[in-house]
Amino acid sequence: MKLYRPSTLFAVLPFVGLLGVASGASAHDEHEALHNELNNEHSATHEDLNAEHRAGHEELDALHREAHQYPMTRRQHRRLHRELRREHRAEHEDLNTEHQAAHRELNGEHRDYHDYSR
Ligand SMILES: [Zn+2]
Ligand SMILES: [Zn+2]
Numbered sequence: 112m113k114l115y116r117p118s119t120l121f122a123v124l125p126f127v128g129l130l131g132v133a134s135g136a137s138a139h140d141e142h143e144a145l146h147n148e149l150n151n152e153h154s155a156t157h158e159d160l161n162a163e164h165r166a167g168h169e170e171l172d173a174l175h176r177e178a179h180q181y182p183m184t185r186r187q188h189r190r191l192h193r194e195l196r197r198e199h200r201a202e203h204e205d206l207n208t209e210h211q212a213a214h215r216e217l218n219g220e221h222r223d224y225h226d227y228s229r
């Protein structure tokens with residue numbers, strides 16, 4: 112039985128912070144290359160985070176399955192599910208924090224480029 116349906120937390124989309132900046136006189140080839148690089152890095156980050164997320168779900172599913180091999184009272188079962196939910200929430204918070212940090216880093220790289228090329 113699957114307790115949690117692994118969803119795609121982080122869609123692999125073009126890096127939002129980069130959109131709209133390329134227009135204007137400064138959009139030359141080198142800048143294009145940087146944008147491509149940052150977008151690739153961003154997609155890779157999302158793939159990593161999604162993989163981590165999936166692994167986390169599999170772990171929780173395994174824990175749940177294992178616990179169900181033994182007889183449980185309703186109360187024990189409720190407690191088990193509460194704990195699994197808490198684990199899952201903590202996992203999501205970790206992933207979101209990682210995701211934000213990655214975005215900050217990519218944004219910083221991008222901003223640096225624009226500051227120096229002005
Ligand atoms: Zn999840
Ligand atoms: Zn740019």
Ligand SMILES: [Zn+2]
Nearest residue numbers: 121157210214
């Ligand atoms: Zn992202």
Ligand SMILES: [Zn+2]
Nearest residue numbers: 175179188192
């Ligand atoms: Zn259960």
